[in-house]
Amino acid sequence: MTLAVKFHDLHPTPAATSLRDEILMGFRADQKFASPKFFYDQRGSELFDQICEQPEYYPTRTEELILAAAAADIAEIAGHEATLIELGSGASRKVRLLLEAMRPSSYLGIDISREFLLESTRRLAADYPWLEVHAACADFSCNMALPDGVCCERPVGFFPGSSIGNFDPQAAEDFLRGLHSLLPTGSGLLVGIDLIKDKATLEAAYNDEAGVTAAFNLNLLERLRHELNAEIDPRHFVHQAFFNEEQSRIEMHLVSQLPQVVAIEGERFRFLEGETIHTENSYKYTIEGFQGLAGRAGFEAHSCWTDENDMFSVHYLERG
Secondary structure (H helix, E strand, C coil), X not given: CCCCCEEEECCCCCHHHHHHHHHHHHHHXXXXXXXXXXXXXXXXXXXXXXXXXXXXXXXXXXXXXXXXXXXXXXXXXXXXCCEEEEECCCCCCCCHHHXXXXXXXXXXXEECCHHHHHHHHHHHHHHCXXXXXXXXXXXXCXXXXXXXXXXXXXXXXXXXXXXXXXXXXXXXXXXXXXXXXXXXXXXXXXXXXXXXXXXXXXXXXCCCCCCHHHHXXXXXXXXXXXXHCCXXXXXXXXXXXXXXXXXXXXXXXXXXXXXXXXXXXXXEEEECCCCEEEEEEEECECHHHHHHHHHHCCEEEEEEEECCCCCEEEEEEEEC
C-alpha cells in the first residue's frame, strides 16, 4: 500500500488567462456577467465552506443525509471494486460517505484548482491507505479524456452538490452528453439535484442572516482587484439573490449602488445605479424533469433517493 497520489496534469487553461478573458467578455455584454467558477479562489473556497454550515443553507447537509442513508444501496448497484470518479472534487467531504460502503478499487478526483486538488486527495490517501488515489487537474466542463490506466471497465462518476444547476438546462444536457462520451458503456453516474420548493426557503438559502453568501459573492470583486489589478470598489456593490420562478432558478447578482466606472486590464466599463453583474444561476428541477434531461443526453434513470421532505435528490444514472 502507498500513500502517494498519482497526479495527472491535463493542462487546463491557466487560471489567470481564463479569468482575464472571460471577465472581459462578460463585462462587455449588455447584461454584465461573470462565471460562478471564478468564485473559488482560496478565500472564496473558505467562504463556501462557511455557507454550507449556515442554518438556512439546506443543500449540503440534506445531500449528506441522503448519501449516508443510501450508501449501501449505491454500493450494491455500482458493484465493489469500481473506480469512483469525483468531478469537482473540492474538499472531497461527501465522497467519504461512499468510500467505506463501495470499497472502490481506485479513486480519481478531477478539479481545475491544482493545489486544492492535491491537498484534498493527499488527505484521502492518508485516511484510506487501502485506496489507490489519483488526481487529475482538468476543466471537466470542457471535452477531456480520462487518464490512461486509471479506470476499471465500469467506473462510477460522482457529481454532488447540485453543481449541474449552475448550467442552464441546454448546457446541462450538453454537459451530460459530454460525460456520456467520456464514460464507457455500463458505467454509472451519481448526481445531486436540488428540487423545486417554496420561494421563501430557496431565497433564504442564498441570503443567510450572517451575510456569508453576500461576502462570497462580493469576494469575486476582491479577486478581480488582486489578480487583474482591477479598479473596482466592492463597497459600491451589494449582493442580491432571488428566485426567478419563470426560469426555475436562483439568480445571484452584484448590484451597483451608484453610477460608476470600473477599469479592468485597461478597459473601462460604465455602470448605472442599479445595474448588475449576473454572477450565478442555480436551476432547480423536478425529479421527472431532471430524468428527462438526462435521458436526452443518453443516460437511463436507475434509482433516485430523496430526503423525507423532498428538498433534494440524488440520482443514479446508467450510461447506455
